[in-house]
Amino acid sequence: MADLADIIRSRHSERVAYDPERRPPDADLQAIIEAARWAPTAHNMQNFEIIVVDDTAVLAGIGRVRGGTSAEFIRENYAQLSFTEEELIAKGTGLLATMFPPSWRQPEAPPDGPAGRPDLEHGFLDETMRSCPVVLIVVYDTRKRAPASEGDVLGLISLGCVLENMWLTAESLGMGLQVMSVFSSVQAAEQLRRILSIPAHMEIAYACRLGYPAAGPGRYLRVRRPSQRFTHRNTFAAQSSQPGSRLG
Numbered sequence: 640m641a642d643l644a645d646i647i648r649s650r651h652s653e654r655v656a657y658d659p660e661r662r663p664p665d666a667d668l669q670a671i672i673e674a675a676r677w678a679p680t681a682h683n684m685q686n687f688e689i690i691v692v693d694d695t696a697v698l699a700g701i702g703r704v705r706g707g708t709s710a711e712f713i714r715e716n717y718a719q720l721s722f723t724e725e726e727l728i729a730k731g732t733g734l735l736a737t738m739f740p741p742s743w744r745q746p747e748a749p750p751d752g753p754a755g756r757p758d759l760e761h762g763f764l765d766e767t768m769r770s771c772p773v774v775l776i777v778v779y780d781t782r783k784r785a786p787a788s789e790g791d792v793l794g795l796i797s798l799g800c801v802l803e804n805m806w807l808t809a810e811s812l813g814m815g816l817q818v819m820s821v822f823s824s825v826q827a828a829e830q831l832r833r834i835l836s837i838p839a840h841m842e843i844a845y846a847c848r849l850g851y852p853a854a855g856p857g858r859y860l861r862v863r864r865p866s867q868r869f870t871h872r873n874t875f876a877a878q879s880s881q882p883g884s885r886l887g
């Protein structure tokens with residue numbers, strides 16, 4: 640139990656560049672896939688497929704795809720930003736503004752939207768993949784849904800369970816992992832569908848880059864709310880307003 644608690648706490652987003660020459664051993668990749676296999680899913684539907692991309696030519700092709708952004712992203716991203724470490728620690732949620740390019744640290748996108756503005760657009764996917772040797776792309780069948788689940792919320796939760804199982808396993812194996820949501824942006828997904836022959840009824844849920852940091856692990860401020868702030872004993876009315884705490 641102590642081991643599991645340690646792995647849960649130390650699991651993190653490893654956003655630094657990875658060593659392209661250091662490929663995860665097949666057995667470790669298999670362990671990550673095996674963890675996905677045993678993830679709980681609503682109605683045990685297991686509505687996911689995983690595309691493992693480790694061929695350098697395919698990785699390079701994906702890297703040339705342009706990611707997309709939107710006015711919504713800029714606005715809603717801004718709402719999650721803190722501008723000092725103290726602010727982030729006190730909030731206990733969100734991210735430091737300095738993790739994003741200066742042009743994204745503003746409350747609104749320009750009135751004509753971010754399209755065609757290189758400072759606001761996501762760059763090419765290789766800027767996000769940062770020389771990783773492996774990408775896992777998790778896709779699901781949009782023709783199905785968990786029974787009576789409006790918007791397939793239960794199906795989407797299930798995809799999150801798949802992610803967490805894989806992430807904890809990667810952490811336990813000393814492998815870096817970063818989720819790359821940009822793979823499911825409309826602009827990127829369309830091109831990825833073509834490159835990877837993803838059928839029309841399958842949607843990209845998310846992608847993960849895997850590998851080992853090229854120059855040591857990245858260190859950044861990780862914060863969480865104290866548990867008293869989100870647990871409610873017997874009634875929702877009782878809640879504490881304790882400040883957040885840093886994890887690392």
Ligand SMILES: Cc1cc2nc3c(=O)[nH]c(=O)nc-3n(C[C@H](O)[C@H](O)[C@H](O)COP(=O)(O)O)c2cc1C
Nearest residue numbers: 650651652653654733734817818819820821845861
């Ligand atoms: C569904 C989901 C999507 C995410 N998308 C991204 C992403 O596109 N890029 C990124 O760097 N991190 C992404 N993250 C990572 C979160 O930002 C991260 O988990 C959170 O800030 C907490 O940090 P930690 O993972 O280091 O504990 C995503 C996480 C989840 C669960």
